Amino acid sequence: MARLFASQKGVKSTIITTSLTSTLISKSLEETKSPNLSINVLTINFHFAEFGLPQDNKNTDIARIMNTPPSLFKATMKLQEPLEKLLHEEKPQCLIADMLFPWATDSAAKFSIPRLVFHGCGFFPLCASTCVKLYQPYKNVTSDSEAFVIPNLPGDIKMRRRELIELNMIEDEEKTFTRWLKESRESEVRSYGIVFNSFYEMEQIYADHYREVFGRRAWHIGPVSLCNSRINNEDKTHRGKEASIGDEHECMNWLGSKKPNSVVYICFGSMASFSHTQLTEIAMGLEASNQQFIWVVRKERKDEEDNNENWVSEGFEKRIEGKGLIIRGWAPQVLILDHEAVGGFVTHCGWNSVLESVSCGVPMVTWPLFAEQFYNEKLVTDVLKIGVPIGVKSEGDVRRDAIENAVIRIMMGEEGEELRNKAKMLAQKAKEAVEVGGSSYMDLNSLIHELQSS
Template identity: 60%
Template sequence: MASGICQLHIFFFPFLAHGHMIPTVDMAKLFTTRGVKASVITTPGNAPHLSRSIQKASELGIELDVKIIKFPSAEAGLPEGWENLDAITNEVNRELIVKFYMATTKLQKPLEQLLQEHKPDCLVADMFFPWATDAAAKFGIPRLVFHGTSFFSLCAIKCLALYEPHKKVSSDSEPFVMPNLPGEIKLTRNQLPDPAKQDMGDNDFSRFMKASDDSDLRSYGVVVNSFYELEHAYADHYRKALGRRAWHIGPVSLCNRNFEDKALRGKQASVDEQECLKWLNSKQPNSVVYICFGSVANFTSAQLMEIAMGLEASGQNFIWVVRKNKNNGGEEEKEDWLPEGFEKRMEGKGLIIRGWAPQVLILDHEAVGGFVTHCGWNSILEGVTAGVPLVTWPVYAEQFYNEKIVNEVLKIGIGVGIQKWCRIVGDFVKREAIVKAVNEIMMGDRAEEMRSRAKAFGEMAKRAVENGGSSSSNLNSLIEDLSLRRH
C-alpha cells in the first residue's frame, strides 16, 4: 500500500516473553505485506529467538529488521543474561519476577534514543511498557498498544475496574455477574488475577498496572490479535460502550503460510519437525490430543505425574509438551515426574516433547482432534484457527476470562475443573478429571458438535485475513489512518 518516499516505517516493541514476542513478529510481518517497513526492538539475549523468522522474511524481500537495546540486568539486580520472562518463571520466584518487570521500565531511555535517531511513523508497544506513550509523544510519534489478548478479556478487565462486582460478594467462591458485559458472564473472586482483587496494596506492581491503563487512554489506540466474527459483541462493546479506539487484525499467526514459516516461529523446536509430522501422519484424523501449557506456566512434579497417569488411563493418542526446568546449577532437573516405564508403554501411542514445540504445525495437522491448553490467548487463537476443540486449564494472568469465552460464548471447549487463579504454578488437578475432560473432547456426546463449531470458526478466521475480510480491511484502515496522519 505504501511505497517509495511515502513508505511508512513502524517500530514494534514486544514485551520480553515468548508469548508476546511471537505474535508481535507475526504482526510486523503482516504490516510488511502492505508495503510498510517494520523494525522489531528487542535485547541481545532475545534477538536469537527472533532471528530465524526475520532472516527468512528478509530472504523473501520483506522489509523487516531488528533494533537492539541493552537490557539492564545488573541495575535491576538480575543475573546477567536473564532477559526473558520465561527464564525468570523457571525459578518460580515472585521477587525476581517483580524485579524483571521493574527492569523493563529502564528501557525508556534507550527506546527514546532509537525513536530520535530513526523517527518512525508509529510505535506499536506492548501494554507492559506504559511509559512508551510518553516516550513516543516526545517525538510526535503515535503509539499503538498491543495487549496480546481478546476483546472479551479487555472488556472484562475494564468492567471489574469500573463496577467492582467482586467486592459485593461474601466469599471468594460466590459467583457474581459481570455488569454491563454482553452475555451473562459469571466469575468468582478465586478466578480473578491478584491485582484485580487489589490485594497487592499500593506497591510498585499495582502502580505499574494503573500506569498501563492510563497510557492506553492517552495512546493512539489498541491493536487486537482477534477477528470480528469470533467476538463481535465484545469488539463492539470495547469500542462503543467503553469508547476505545481499536483495530482487530488477527489471527496474526496466519501470516505464516508454509511449513518453514510455521516451523521457524519462536525458539528452536526441541523436536525434529519432520519427525513430528511423520508421527502424526501415522494417525487417523482427529485421533490425537495435543497438551501444552505455554512458555510460562509451571507445574509440580506431582501434577506432571498426574497428567501422565491421566493420559495413559484415557487411552487416547497424545503429544504432550513439557517445560524442561533447570536447577540452580543450570542443569536439567531429574525426571521424577514420569511413572516408571511410561514412555516404553506409550511407544507409538504418545509423544513427549521436552521444551519448545512447533505448535502451529502440530495443531494444523488433521490427526489432532483436541487441545488441552492453559488458555493463553495465542494458544486459543491458534486452536480456533486450526478448528480444534479445547480442554481449558487456566493458570494465571487473564486466562480465566479466556476460558469463559471458549466454553460459554463460543461453546468449543470444556473445563478441566480449575477454580482458582494461581501465580505461575497451577492449581492441582486429579487424573480422573483429566481422563474425563480428554475423553469428552475426543469422543464424548458433545465432541462432534464442538468440533463442528470449532471448524466453522477456523474457516471464519481464514476468511477474516483474506482480501476484503474483516481483519484485512481493519488493517488497511489503520495503515490509511497512519498515512493520512503523517501528511
C-alpha cells in the same frame, strides 16, 4: 505483526528489541526473507544483570523474567532513554508498544508521532477485566468459590473471586504491579488507540462493546499467526526456539501415522510449570483416557535443574509407546495444531494458544493457570462454545479422573464431534478475516490509511 504491516504498500516495519531476543527474531526473519517485505531489527543493549534478571537466554527461559515484577518494572523504565534515541535517529511515523511500557505514549509524543498500544489478549478479556475493575462484583459474594455475574458485560458471564487476576497478586509485589498496571491504563487512554491480535467474527459483541461503551479506539488485525500460511513451514517449526525432540521431523512423522482427529495435544505454554505430583496426575489421566496424545512437559525449575524424572511411574513410557509422544521442552505448536491428526488441545488458555487453536479449528480442554487466562476460558467455553473446562480449583492438583473425563469429552462421541465442527467453522472465519476484503484485512488497511493521512 511486523510482517502484516510490512505487507502493506509503501510500509516499512522495524522491530526494536533487546539482545536477549534479537537473535531469535533475526533468524526467523532471515529464514523467511521476502523481497516484498521491508523489516528491520534494531537492538537496545541492556544490562539485565543490573536488575537481577537473566542475561543469557541460552540457559534461562525468557518468560521466567515475568516471575520478578518489581525488577522487571524497574528494568522497563530504563528502556525509555535508548528507545527515544532510536526514535530520534530513525524518525518513524508511528510507534507500537506493548501495554507494559506506559511511558511509550509520552516518548512518542516527544517526536509528534502516534503511539499504538498492543495488548497480548483479546477484546473479551479486556472488557471483562474492565467491568470487574469498575463495578467490583466480587465484593458481593461471601467466598472465593461463589459465582457472580460480571455487570455491564454482554453474555451473562459468571466468574469466581479466586479466578480474578485483580485479586491474585502476591502481597509483596502488589504495590509495584498495581502501580504498573495503573500507569499502563492511564497511558492507554492518552494513546492513539489499541491494536488487537484478534478478529471481529470471534469477538464481535465485545469489540463493539470496547469501542462503543468504553469509547476506545481499537483495530483488530489478527490472527497474526495466519501470515505464516503465506510462507514456508520453516518459520512455523523454528519460531521461538528449536524443537526439543531429537529429530525435528519426528513429531510430524509420528502424527502422519495417525488417523484424522485421533490425537490430543497437551501444552501449557512457556511460563507454566508443574510439580511432580501434578505431572503424575496428568500422566495417569492421559493413560486412563485411552487416547493418543502429544504431551509437552515442563517441570518446576528445581526439578528441571536436577533432571529428576521420578514423576514418571514405572513402565509408563513403555505402556504408551506408539500411543503417546512426550516432548520435554519446546514444541512446534502451530505445526502440531494444524495437523489433521490433532482433534483436541488441552491448554492453559494463553491468548496466543487460544488464537492458534481457533485458527487451526481445534477444540480445547481449558486449564487456566493465571493472569487473564480465566477470562479466556470463559470466552472459549461459554461464548464460542468450542471447549470444555477441566474444572480448576484454587487448592490442590487437578486429579487424574477430571483429566481423563475432559479428554474423553473433547475427543469422543457426539459432544466432541459437535465441538470440532464449531471449531472448524470458526477457523474458516479466521482465515477469511485476514484475506483480501476480510474484517482484519480491512481494519489493518483502515489503520494504515489513517496513519498515512495524519
